[in-house]
Amino acid sequence: MSSQPTNRVFSGVQPSGQLHLGNYLGAIRNWVALQDGYECIYCLVDMHAITVWQEPAALKKATFEGAAALIAAGIDPETSILFNQSQVAAHAELAWIFSCVARIGWMDRMTQFKDKAGKNKQRASVGLYTYPALMAADILAYKATHVPVGEDQKQHLELTRDIAEKFNHDYDADIFPITEPLIQEEGARIMSLRDGTAKMSKSDPSDLSRINLTDDADTIARKIRKARTDAEDLPSEPAGLEGRAEARNLVDIMAALNGTSQEVVLRDFGGKGFADFKQSLSDVAVAKLSPITEKMAALAEDETYLQTVLDNGAERAAAIAAPVIAEVKALTGFVTPG
Numbered sequence: 339m340s341s342q343p344t345n346r347v348f349s350g351v352q353p354s355g356q357l358h359l360g361n362y363l364g365a366i367r368n369w370v371a372l373q374d375g376y377e378c379i380y381c382l383v384d385m386h387a388i389t390v391w392q393e394p395a396a397l398k399k400a401t402f403e404g405a406a407a408l409i410a411a412g413i414d415p416e417t418s419i420l421f422n423q424s425q426v427a428a429h430a431e432l433a434w435i436f437s438c439v440a441r442i443g444w445m446d447r448m449t450q451f452k453d454k455a456g457k458n459k460q461r462a463s464v465g466l467y468t469y470p471a472l473m474a475a476d477i478l479a480y481k482a483t484h485v486p487v488g489e490d491q492k493q494h495l496e497l498t499r500d501i502a503e504k505f506n507h508d509y510d511a512d513i514f515p516i517t518e519p520l521i522q523e524e525g526a527r528i529m530s531l532r533d534g535t536a537k538m539s540k541s542d543p544s545d546l547s548r549i550n551l552t553d554d555a556d557t558i559a560r561k562i563r564k565a566r567t568d569a570e571d572l573p574s575e576p577a578g579l580e581g582r583a584e585a586r587n588l589v590d591i592m593a594a595l596n597g598t599s600q601e602v603v604l605r606d607f608g609g610k611g612f613a614d615f616k617q618s619l620s621d622v623a624v625a626k627l628s629p630i631t632e633k634m635a636a637l638a639e640d641e642t643y644l645q646t647v648l649d650n651g652a653e654r655a656a657a658i659a660a661p662v663i664a665e666v667k668a669l670t671g672f673v674t675p676g
């Protein structure tokens with residue numbers, strides 16, 4: 339039987355555009371921290387990206403850039419495994435089996451599908467609908483025990499647990515772990531700079547809505563200056579952020595960047611206007627992000643290096659997934675090589 343790890347992390351990010359501050363604060367900075375103490379596997383999920391149309395050349399570029407961003411942010415590709423999903427066939431194989439385990443009713447409850455498909459769901463791809471089965475396969479092909487993500491992925495991780503339990507039950511095997519989500523308190527849900535009720539996202543048509551990890555210092559400062567706010571001063575306690583989505587978002591960003599809390603930020607800035615606060619926020623954002631941006635730009639030049647990292651990561655990932663897939667196929671009753 340394949341072994342049962344106790345401290346294996348898996349997480350993924352879609353190479354469907356530029357990585358932004360939401361990705362960094364909600365997920366990636368935690369991926370970096372987890373390298374101390376966990377065996378980490380990080381994936382550029384290109385197969386998830388094509389659930390909505392991607393220009394082939396742009397997808398390829400975003401995959402290399404994503405790898406550069408993760409390394410620049412502090413993922414060490416020697417100790418952690420860093421690769422792109424489509425290079426390891428286990429993901430697609432297990433996703434098919436899981437799409438036969440998961441029930442249509444389960445998929446129907448997924449809010450991300452409803453958001454992404456919009457009003458005309460008849461025109462959405464079938465892949466967008468079955469997306470969570472592929473995500474469960476990503477995680478369980480490695481029997482990952484912990485999955486660091488932002489708040490928006492919580493429901494998909496609950497589905498992953500349901501799939502693991504149903505597979506274990508149906509095939510009377512104790513093969514898959516019940517995965518723990520790791521969601522940080524501060525930064526788990528960073529909102530658009532233009533609309534405090536919408537998530538900061540790669541697909542927002544307005545570039546002013548997000549801070550990209552490739553933005554230079556001037557661009558970061560300009561976007562923060564233009565960020566939407568209200569007319570009042572900052573409150574001195576978190577309760578005063580009630581009903582002020584934009585103000586709360588900027589306070590959350592400051593807290594997450596500094597590794598503190600809303601309380602601490604408001605102790606310093608309560609009673610001050612947004613002009614002062616935005617100036618300080620942009621200084622902090624530039625100080626934290628510019629070392630990453632610079633390193634990323636240098637790495638992105640070296641496609642040969644990035645290609646080697648991804649190839650090597652895929653080889654190591656495939657070696658971990660192979661015995662799991664073999665065990666799943668045997669349990670399922672497929673005839674396997676004799």
Ligand code: AMP
Nearest residue numbers: 351352360364365487488526527528538
């Ligand atoms: P995606 O860009 O959808 O592939 O997301 C990659 C990771 O970043 C996932 O763990 C998401 O939960 C996280 N993430 C994406 N957008 C945000 C956001 N606005 N705030 C916090 N985390 C986010």
Ligand code: TRP
Nearest residue numbers: 348349350351352383386473476
């Ligand atoms: N669905 C995730 C997102 O859009 C990305 C993802 C794909 C993922 N597979 C994963 C995250 C496995 C964690 C684990 O953000």
